[in-house]
Amino acid sequence: MLADIQKTDEGFTARFERQLKHSVESVWAYLTENEKLATWFSELSVDDLREGGSIKFDMQDGTFEEMKITALQTYSVLEYTWGEDLVRFELYPEAEGCLLVLKEYITKLTSHTPRDLAGWHVCLDVIAALLDEREIPSRQEEWKKWYEQYVKAVETIA
Template structure:
């Protein structure tokens, strides 16, 4: 399911939702455990898991971008800076697992925005697949979702 992209004050918000048949604790570990993070986002590492702490993004050239953790509620909320934007993961218990929500506050739509949204979409699908013991072809999936997000961004920016 595509993210909902809405115009908000000072930018846009993309909201991704997944209902997973796995407990919150298990899903949370994919967001915060440095053993599991690289399985779905190889460039990320948690440096300090606390409000005001740091998540590092490996730029691949020997440098790291530090992203500040703005909010942390154990097994419920992880929010951090993402360049000029903000990424927020929310987990909540459901009868058969958990609701997994990713909200990205996007300051400015650029040509790169559909690429990022397709990337987040596939990352969430990868987490879901890993939890289920499956694999997916990231590159092929990304191509499919990228085209869809190009169209979604066009719709939102023409409103």
């Protein structure tokens, strides 16, 4: 299911949801432990896991972009800057696992926005697959499929 993209007073919000049959602790590990984080988003690494701490994005050219952690509640909330935007993960325990919510607070829509949205979509699918011990045959093919849909979704909102 596509993210729900809404216009707000501050810009736009994209909200992704995934029902997972895994504990918040298991999912949290994929968001915050570098060895697990690398399995679904190899360019990211947690540098200092605390509010005010940082996550680093490897630009693949020898440089790193530092993203500030703006909110942190263990097993519940991880929020950090993403360029001019914010990315927020929320975990909600449920009887048979948890609900993972990813919100991206987008300052302005650009030609790159559908790329990011498709990327987050696939990342969440990969987390679910890793937790379920199954594989996604081609992340690139999945991304291409979702990218086209996010291009259309962003056009209808812009």
